[in-house]
Amino acid sequence: MSRLDINTPDQAQMVVDQLYHDMERRIVASGPGLCPVDMSLNFLTLCHAQTCGKCAPCRIGLGQLATLMRNILDGKGKMEDLDVLEETAQDIADTASCTIGIHAARLVLSGLKGFRDDYIEHITHNRCLGNMEQPVPCVALCPAKVDIPGYIALIRAGRSDDAVRLIRKDNPFPVACGYVCEHPCEARCRRHMLDDPINIRALKRYAVDTAGDVPQPACAEPTGKRIAVIGGGPGGLSCAYYLSLMGHSVTVYEKQKHLGGMLRYGIPSYRFPRELLDREIDSILSLGIEVHTNCTIGEDISFDEIHKNFDSIYIAIGAHNDKKAGIPGEESKGVTSAVELLREIGDDNIPNYQGKNVVIIGGGNVAMDVTRSAIRFGAKRVTCVYRRRQVDMTAQAEEVEGAIAEGAVLMTMHSPVRIESDENGNVTALITQKQLTGEIKRNRPSLMPDEVEETRIPADVIVEAIGQGIDINAFEVAGLPVYRGAISALSNSHLSSDSMDDVFAGGDCVSGPASAIRAIAAGKVAAANIDEYLGFNHEITVDVDIPDAGLDDKTPHARVNTTERNADERKKDFICIECGLTDKGAMAEASRCLRCDHYGFGIFKGGRHSKW
Numbered sequence: 001m002s003r004l005d006i007n008t009p010d011q012a013q014m015v016v017d018q019l020y021h022d023m024e025r026r027i028v029a030s031g032p033g034l035c036p037v038d039m040s041l042n043f044l045t046l047c048h049a050q051t052c053g054k055c056a057p058c059r060i061g062l063g064q065l066a067t068l069m070r071n072i073l074d075g076k077g078k079m080e081d082l083d084v085l086e087e088t089a090q091d092i093a094d095t096a097s098c099t100i101g102i103h104a105a106r107l108v109l110s111g112l113k114g115f116r117d118d119y120i121e122h123i124t125h126n127r128c129l130g131n132m133e134q135p136v137p138c139v140a141l142c143p144a145k146v147d148i149p150g151y152i153a154l155i156r157a158g159r160s161d162d163a164v165r166l167i168r169k170d171n172p173f174p175v176a177c178g179y180v181c182e183h184p185c186e187a188r189c190r191r192h193m194l195d196d197p198i199n200i201r202a203l204k205r206y207a208v209d210t211a212g213d214v215p216q217p218a219c220a221e222p223t224g225k226r227i228a229v230i231g232g233g234p235g236g237l238s239c240a241y242y243l244s245l246m247g248h249s250v251t252v253y254e255k256q257k258h259l260g261g262m263l264r265y266g267i268p269s270y271r272f273p274r275e276l277l278d279r280e281i282d283s284i285l286s287l288g289i290e291v292h293t294n295c296t297i298g299e300d301i302s303f304d305e306i307h308k309n310f311d312s313i314y315i316a317i318g319a320h321n322d323k324k325a326g327i328p329g330e331e332s333k334g335v336t337s338a339v340e341l342l343r344e345i346g347d348d349n350i351p352n353y354q355g356k357n358v359v360i361i362g363g364g365n366v367a368m369d370v371t372r373s374a375i376r377f378g379a380k381r382v383t384c385v386y387r388r389r390q391v392d393m394t395a396q397a398e399e400v401e402g403a404i405a406e407g408a409v410l411m412t413m414h415s416p417v418r419i420e421s422d423e424n425g426n427v428t429a430l431i432t433q434k435q436l437t438g439e440i441k442r443n444r445p446s447l448m449p450d451e452v453e454e455t456r457i458p459a460d461v462i463v464e465a466i467g468q469g470i471d472i473n474a475f476e477v478a479g480l481p482v483y484r485g486a487i488s489a490l491s492n493s494h495l496s497s498d499s500m501d502d503v504f505a506g507g508d509c510v511s512g513p514a515s516a517i518r519a520i521a522a523g524k525v526a527a528a529n530i531d532e533y534l535g536f537n538h539e540i541t542v543d544v545d546i547p548d549a550g551l552d553d554k555t556p557h558a559r560v561n562t563t564e565r566n567a568d569e570r571k572k573d574f575i576c577i578e579c580g581l582t583d584k585g586a587m588a589e590a591s592r593c594l595r596c597d598h599y600g601f602g603i604f605k606g607g608r609h610s611k612w
């Protein structure tokens with residue numbers, strides 16, 4: 001018997017570690033619609049097992065909370081139990097000796113606030129709201145509710161053209177989304193339980209890349225109704241598309257020289273080639289949509305005039321105003337905003353950055369797009385300055401990694417203090433102050449200046465990419481409701497005041513800067529409700545039969561990812577970075593889909609929606 005042994009993981013611990021790992025995957029795969037009371041009981045039980053046990057409120061109280069919740073789930077709960085749950089959880093949160101117990105109690109408190117209806121349904125009817133509304137996870141999380149298992153099955157059957165037809169029923173921008181959608185649909189894909197989520201966005205790209213020219217469906221009989229769409233971005237064009245299919249006559253008014261909104265004046269062509277955007281817009285316009293570009297509503301034509309001349313209006317003007325950091329020296333020559341710069345690029349006015357030091361302020365996707373564009377414009381050194389940590393950046397991790405691989409310098413934990421310029425007013429440097437992380441507030445650390453000298457970053461150009469505002473002046477003056485700098489509209493796209501029931505709004509100008517698919521979904525919702533407002537009930541249908549789900553064995557299989565062109569090569573041009581899936585890759589990936597439309601917990605209730 002030796003006095004000391006080297007600690008080696010025993011068999012039991014290794015298995016427990018694997019179990020934790022598997023459980024993490026199951027948690028990620030918890031689709032929307034699962035019973036939230038049940039889920040929080042499971043979390044609570046886990047938290048209870050993890051307490052340090054030093055104080056009674058946590059050691060005993062969490063167990064009492066679990067018993068109360070179990071009773072409710074077993075149909076033995078009473079309405080008074082909700083008060084007991086709340087009081088007990090609050091007591092634990094107020095008196096537990098450590099944060100572990102406090103956090104567990106807060107979990108119950110936030111559940112009582114966030115899904116009280118589910119608790120009440122269990123108590124009063126012994127049933128679960130979550131299970132009654134059980135959706136297919138990927139479809140539920142795609143804002144436009146695209147029939148994802150359907151189009152994946154069509155791809156697998158070699159019918160990419162039908163896949164495109166099916167997608168267009170809910171989303172007229174399959175190409176744009178195939179290239180740049182942020183794919184919220186993948187977040188809870190049930191495949192997480194086995195290995196990795198299905199690469200839904202890449203499969204959509206494969207479908208559009210291989211489908212060839214897919215003609216648009218025919219429009220319904222003309223209704224004689226005229227609708228104006230203000231803003232020719234993805235939101236406005238989606239609304240225009242569906243209204244045209246319904247037989248209404250649509251006119252789009254667009255401020256810029258070209259249609260496309262931020263798909264053109266934001267997203268760089270190395271992520272979404274311009275010729276594909278042009279082709280997709282042409283296809284949408286082939287339904288007979290009338291377009292007026294270089295026409296700003298509120299300047300070239302008043303909102304009131306449009307209001308007088310059309311039966312209904314959809315406003316989708318996006319978020320195109322600059323936001324400033326508010327630091328001294330911002331007026332110096334050479335300081336610009338991401339919105340301004342990207343607008344110029346969208347109109348093919350390419351800046352000359354040869355040999356220059358370019359500094360970008362910001363940590364979001366827009367900052368990354370500007371950083372990577374500046375590299376392609378030949379800048380000598382491109383530095384991206386962000387005041388928080390890299391993990392706090394809102395940009396997608398692969399965008400940040402891509403920018404670094406292309407040679408960008410990332411300076412995190414540096415807060416801009418002022419901009420320095422020479423005697424002619426030309427910018428010469430950005431001065432920053434190094435930051436330290438502090439107390440965690442709202443789930444991320446607050447910042448405090450570190451005790452070190454300011455840093456001087458030489459700059460010939462500074463681009464501020466710290467957010468976008470909405471140009472609502474002309475609409476506010478015309479009497480539209482606004483709230484916190486955005487047009488105020490409801491989830492059905494009606495304005496939040498009843499003063500103009502023929503006017504609808506959606507997309508970034510209502511939600512604030514978001515994503516293409518959210519704007520597209522808003523345009524679709526608006527089209528349905530404008531149609532109804534005009535006294536119709538047109539249905540958007542598609543006549544595509546979906547292949548039956550097979551019984552094949554779904555053994556664990558890694559996700560098939562797209563690849564990227566080599567960083568050294570791609571940083572010199574604006575050719576698309578991403579290489580799409582090959583036929584073999586697409587078939588392997590499509591075969592991984594568990595067909596939750598047919599099998600399992602998420603099965604479509606009442607069949608699939610072949611129309612809306």
Ligand SMILES: Cc1cc2nc3c(=O)[nH]c(=O)nc-3n(C[C@H](O)[C@H](O)[C@H](O)COP(=O)(O)OP(=O)(O)OC[C@H]3O[C@@H](n4cnc5c(N)ncnc54)[C@H](O)[C@@H]3O)c2cc1C
Binds near residue numbers: 182260266295317
């Ligand atoms: C740099 C950048 C990169 C992005 N990358 C992605 C991405 O990878 N994936 C993703 O999903 N989303 C991305 N987005 C966000 C996405 O592009 C937007 O959320 C989406 O385009 C919003 O659509 P929209 O139709 O609401 O507004 P917009 O696309 O902004 O379109 C609004 C249109 O209205 C026009 N307009 C404005 N005012 C008037 C007026 N008074 N009269 C007439 N016309 C007017 C504008 O010129 C514009 O064309 C990115 C955005 C930016 C800025």
Ligand code: SF4
Binds near residue numbers: 142143145183
């Ligand atoms: S549009 Fe986007 S969210 Fe919807 S299915 Fe396609 S990738 Fe997913």
Ligand code: SF4
Binds near residue numbers: 138198200593
């Ligand atoms: S396995 Fe297929 S149907 Fe199921 S959530 Fe994932 S993509 Fe959707």
